[in-house]
Amino acid sequence: MNAATLGWARSGSRGGAFRTDWVTVALVLAITLLGLVMVTSASVSIANNETGQPFYYLERQLALLLAGGVAAVVLTRVRTELLEKLALPLLIVAIALLVAVLIPGLGHVVNGSRRWIRLLGFNFQASELARLLVLIYVASYAARRESELRTSFSGLARPLGLLALVGVLLLAEPDFGAATVLFATGFGVLFMAGARLRHVLAMVLAAVAAFGALVALSGYRMRRLATFLDPWADPYDSGFQLTQSLIAIGRGEWFGVGLGESVQKLFYLPEAHTDFLFAVLAEELGLVGVVLTVGLFIALAWRALHIAQLASDAGLRFQACLAAGFGLWIGMQAFINIGVNMGALPTKGLTLPLMSYGRSSLIVTIAWVGILLRVHHEAASRTRGPATVSA
Numbered sequence: 001m002n003a004a005t006l007g008w009a010r011s012g013s014r015g016g017a018f019r020t021d022w023v024t025v026a027l028v029l030a031i032t033l034l035g036l037v038m039v040t041s042a043s044v045s046i047a048n049n050e051t052g053q054p055f056y057y058l059e060r061q062l063a064l065l066l067a068g069g070v071a072a073v074v075l076t077r078v079r080t081e082l083l084e085k086l087a088l089p090l091l092i093v094a095i096a097l098l099v100a101v102l103i104p105g106l107g108h109v110v111n112g113s114r115r116w117i118r119l120l121g122f123n124f125q126a127s128e129l130a131r132l133l134v135l136i137y138v139a140s141y142a143a144r145r146e147s148e149l150r151t152s153f154s155g156l157a158r159p160l161g162l163l164a165l166v167g168v169l170l171l172a173e174p175d176f177g178a179a180t181v182l183f184a185t186g187f188g189v190l191f192m193a194g195a196r197l198r199h200v201l202a203m204v205l206a207a208v209a210a211f212g213a214l215v216a217l218s219g220y221r222m223r224r225l226a227t228f229l230d231p232w233a234d235p236y237d238s239g240f241q242l243t244q245s246l247i248a249i250g251r252g253e254w255f256g257v258g259l260g261e262s263v264q265k266l267f268y269l270p271e272a273h274t275d276f277l278f279a280v281l282a283e284e285l286g287l288v289g290v291v292l293t294v295g296l297f298i299a300l301a302w303r304a305l306h307i308a309q310l311a312s313d314a315g316l317r318f319q320a321c322l323a324a325g326f327g328l329w330i331g332m333q334a335f336i337n338i339g340v341n342m343g344a345l346p347t348k349g350l351t352l353p354l355m356s357y358g359r360s361s362l363i364v365t366i367a368w369v370g371i372l373l374r375v376h377h378e379a380a381s382r383t384r385g386p387a388t389v390s391a
Contacts, residue, residue, distance in 0.1 A: 021376040027300045028369050035355030042265045042280040043273035057273055057357050068366030075370030084318045087140035094133035097126040098169035115173045125360035127170055127178045132364055134166050138186050139321035142193035150194040160203055177348030181333050183207055188328040189321050244269040245276050245341050248283040256286030273357045278341040301331035304372055311379040319375040326372050
């Protein structure tokens with residue numbers, strides 16, 4: 001979000017100044033700026049080879065950031081109670097998107113996965129927006145049915161049934177990583193909203209068993225798991241991506257080889273500017289850069305949970321669940337992406353939020369930041385009274 005759009009967002013609703021959470025803004029700007037630097041470094045050779053334009057991906061990343069910033073500013077002007085009222089229609093839109101992407105002629109296939117809808121020459125990944133819309137509904141349910149969540153198993157089972165349905169649609173694409181993050185985030189929101197620990201643990205065990213069965217019954221997922229367990233057994237084929245990532249991280253040592261000096265990005269490490277951007281960052285900036293990056297994500301997730309607590313203290317249950325959902329989601333996806341890059345988790349195909357060249361993911365994530373800022377404004381306005389615009 002640039003200075004002009006932020007300035008417009010500061011003009012609050014109902015005549016009061018918008019209470020911008022500058023900590024969140026600063027953290028998001030720090031992560032996205034670091035992402036711009038690393039996307040540029042990781043993609044220069046690839047872009048020059050593919051298009052003859054070394055800054056091809058940088059230019060598009062800037063355009064995506066602008067589009068996401070505009071969406072975020074618009075959403076800071078939308079009262080969250082409207083999102084709560086529209087939760088069911090938004091859920092229907094989410095399911096429609098996930099069904100549409102599976103229809104031949106509507107869904108666009110890339111690298112063997114049918115995850116995209118072609119719109120005006122742009123591939124939009126439907127699951128990115130759908131996950132946000134589904135979590136808006138889950139937050140709405142948690143706010144409306146808090147007493148049922150606290151007292152009965154059925155109160156938890158119903159939203160989990162919805163998450164299971166959405167998960168099946170995601171797995172049909174297939175998008176195992178998105179389904180995993182959605183389930184984990186949904187579980188987290190429902191637990192924080194008051195679901196009993198024993199009910200949550202029972203459903204978590206059931207979900208783990210179900211995902212385990214899906215892995216066991218899928219040949220290519222079993223091969224991914226075998227590669228994850230021993231990537232060096234086949235370093236030039238199935239283990240190539242992970243071994244190259246580990247080599248990049250190992251080369252970084254304490255302070256890195258220097259910005260722009262990565263060797264692994266030179267056609268050795270596939271998806272260097274998307275899924276494996278973190279490996280290039282570790283190679284060029286070393287452990288210092290890794291600690292900085294992890295610290296920024298932890299700080300952003302913590303800030304979102306802090307805003308959720310502010311909203312809860314102000315009696316804004318739906319808004320608290322929305323903010324908590326963002327914090328859990330950003331932390332979970334960053335954790336999985338970093339874990340995959342380091343060989344601690346099987347390959348999932350998830351981008352590093354706000355940093356990787358991710359197109360749909362980047363736009364939707366920044367738009368969600370706009371919702372988070374709106375939640376902060378409403379919580380702060382209720383607890384401190386309406387702000388006035390300074391002369």
